[in-house]
Amino acid sequence: MMTTWQLLWxxxxxxxxxxxxxxxxxxxxxxxxxxxxxxxxxxTLRRMSLLGDALSHAVLPGVAVGFMLFGLxxxxxxxxxxxxxxxxxGIAGLISRATSLKEDASLAxxxxxALALGVALISRQGSQLDLLHILFGxxxxxxxxxxxxxxxxxxxxxxxxxxxxxxxxxxxxxPVFLSASGYRGWVWQQGFLMLVVLNLVAGFQTLGxxxxxxxxxxxxxxxxxxxxHLSAQLVNASVQAMLASLAGLLLSYHFDxxxxxxxxxxxxxxxxxxxxxxxxxxxxxxxxRPHRVG
Numbered sequence: 001m002m003t004t005w006q007l008l009w010x011x012x013x014x015x016x017x018x019x020x021x022x023x024x025x026x027x028x029x030x031x032x033x034x035x036x037x038x039x040x041x042x043x044t045l046r047r048m049s050l051l052g053d054a055l056s057h058a059v060l061p062g063v064a065v066g067f068m069l070f071g072l073x074x075x076x077x078x079x080x081x082x083x084x085x086x087x088x089x090g091i092a093g094l095i096s097r098a099t100s101l102k103e104d105a106s107l108a109x110x111x112x113x114a115l116a117l118g119v120a121l122i123s124r125q126g127s128q129l130d131l132l133h134i135l136f137g138x139x140x141x142x143x144x145x146x147x148x149x150x151x152x153x154x155x156x157x158x159x160x161x162x163x164x165x166x167x168x169x170x171x172x173x174x175p176v177f178l179s180a181s182g183y184r185g186w187v188w189q190q191g192f193l194m195l196v197v198l199n200l201v202a203g204f205q206t207l208g209x210x211x212x213x214x215x216x217x218x219x220x221x222x223x224x225x226x227x228x229h230l231s232a233q234l235v236n237a238s239v240q241a242m243l244a245s246l247a248g249l250l251l252s253y254h255f256d257x258x259x260x261x262x263x264x265x266x267x268x269x270x271x272x273x274x275x276x277x278x279x280x281x282x283x284x285x286x287x288x289r290p291h292r293v294g
Contacts, residue, residue, distance in 0.1 A: 015253045025139040025249055028150045028206050029263065032215055033241030035157035036199040038234045040220030042192065045172050045230070049217060050104065054111040055193075056200045056213040058088035060118025063134060063201075063209060068125045074145050077134075078201050081209075085197035088114055118209075137208030139249060139259035146205045153202035157195050168192060169230065207260040214264035215241050222271045225278035240270050 015022045043052050062084025066076035088110050095110075096103040122131045133141075142150075161168070171188040196216075203212030219240035223233040248263030275281050 011254070012250065015250065021140050021142070022249065022253065024142045024144075024147050025206065025259065026246065028142045028147055029139055029215070029245035029249065030242050031150050031154040032199065032203050032206065033219075033238050033245055035154040035161075035195075036203060036212075036216040037219045037223075037237035037241040038161060039157070039192075039196055039199055040216040040218075041223060041230070041233050041237050042168065042172060043196070043217065044220050044224060048104075049221070051107065051193075052196060052200070052213045052216050054107040055085050055089065055197055056209055057111040057115040057118075058107075059085040059114075059197065059201055059204065060134075060209050061114050061121065062087075063204060064118045064121035064125075067122060067134065072133075074143075074149060074205060077204075078149060081201040081204060082197055084114065085200065086194065089193050089197070133208075134204065135208050135210050136258060137204060137206050137211055137260040139206040139263065140252065142206055150202045150206070153198050157199060160191070160195055164188070164191070207263065211260040211264050214267055215244070218264065218267040218271050219244065222267075222274040222278075225274045225280040241267065244270055 016026055040052065043049055059081035062080030062082070063077045064080070065084075066073065066078070066080030070076035088107070092103050092106040092110055095101055095106040099106075119131065119135075122134060167188050171192075199216065200209070200212050203215060206212075207215060219237040220233075222240055223236035226236050227233045244267035245263055248266040249259060251257060251266070252259040252262040276283050278284070
């Protein structure tokens with residue numbers, strides 16, 4: 001008869017101990033959690049939450065071109081995705097400076113065009129399975145090159161965040177003071193956008209171009225409900241992303257569901273719990289309301 005400890009082991013630890021593809025998927029998603037979620041915190045603080053979603057769609061044409069030229073070659077699709085994401089962000093900035101449109105409006109228009117173009121290109125060249133793989137990813141299918149890509153992007157992102165933390169915080173909260181101190185704000189902004197694009201491209205194989213932004217933004221939004229201090233938000237966001245990754249992979253394994261959407265679904269559950277239970281959530285606010293007497 002199976003004991004409770006054996007059941008817990010088989011449920012929570014066994015899949016990772018038995019299968020190499022589960023271990024690779026876990027390492028890849030945990031690494032993404034370390035770098036993507038903190039970037040999401042800075043996006044929310046800059047009131048640019050929808051920018052991550054726009055850029056995640058914007059990388060698709062570049063991924064599609066890489067796929068058309070070299071097939072399911074991860075380096076080719078990654079380079080194409082980075083180029084397309086940076087190109088769309090640059091064009092949106094040029095439009096906002098040359099016209100009366102705000103940058104968010106031009107991004108909204110461009111990412112829709114980019115999404116349609118990317119889907120059309122992939123559908124013309126590949127099968128429906130290829131399209132689903134690129135749009136929604138497959139964390140359980142991460143191979144060694146994919147793991148190296150994620151590890152490299154995570155390392156670069158963490159190093160950049162650590163060395164440029166002070167400037168990034170100043171550019172986020174007080175860009176006027178940053179400019180007065182002799183720094184160029186646009187350099188910090190473009191560098192930050194490059195990190196966002198790199199993390200979205202690193203996440204497309206595991207979570208897909210449509211789902212990668214979920215691991216960046218959902219934990220970040222949840223973290224703001226729990227903490228006011230930036231450092232605590234950064235840690236909380238990464239921890240929530242890791243929990244969602246672990247739970248999503250286990251649920252995907254045991255219930256045979258798509259790994260990417262399952263991970264983002266778990267992040268959504270943590271977000272819902274934060275809305276209810278966090279200090280900035282609904283229940284604490286309800287309990288603090290004064291009750292009328294008589």
